[in-house]
Amino acid sequence: MEAVLRLAVAADGPAVAELARASVLQQFPAYYDGAQTASAAEHITTLDMALIDDGTYYVHEAGGEIVAAGGWSRRNKLFNASTAGADERLLDPATEPARIRAMFVRADWTRRGLGRAILTACTEAARAEGFTRLALMSTLPGVPLYKAFGFAEVESADLPMPDGVVLAGVAMERPIELEEHA
Secondary structure, rough: OOEEEEEOOHHHHHHHHHHHHHHHHHHHHHOOHHHHHHHHHHHOOOOOHHHOOOOOOEEEEEEEEEEEEEEEEOOOOOOOOOOOOOOOOOOOOOOOOOOEEEEEEEEOOOOHHHHHHHHHHHHHHHOOOOOOEEEEEHHHHHHHHHHOOOOEEEEEEEEEOOOOOOOEEEEEEEHHHHOOOO
16 A cells, blocks of 8 residues: 655644654654653644644545654744744744654554655755755654754754653754755
8 A cells, every 4th residue: 555645634633643642652662761752642742733724734645544744834833842832933944944843654654755755845845935954853763764864963952841751852954955856
């Protein structure tokens, strides 16, 4: 079965939330303890509907199920859990990087190029809007994918969740010019 990439629509929200939670619960225990995994499943898996409303969020669908999701943002928000009441102003493509946001792949669909396909779509869309760089805040399970896509580590970060639990994260960036068309 092949997964088809498309822009997400509002009706995808519940399925994306279910995918995100399952992805965290299945993949985070290899990197984080039980309390951190539970906190992440609660706080970083809530879909920011602005991504769908802005037309910058993608899903891979296979057999009527969403098996991967992720997107980019032209807004000044790096990741969900840390930014309650955040400045969500539009970024200046000439001076600021677009943000990669909310990437999740179902555990049984990892290592099939779905994350790379989403990142490629995000990069091309951000480039079309004049952005020259991408930035993201990665949890530890995502670091290998982002490195393989050309992101470089900027710095390690502590990601405080609203319940006081702290996750290790990595701020990463890459220039858009590195992208080769697949």
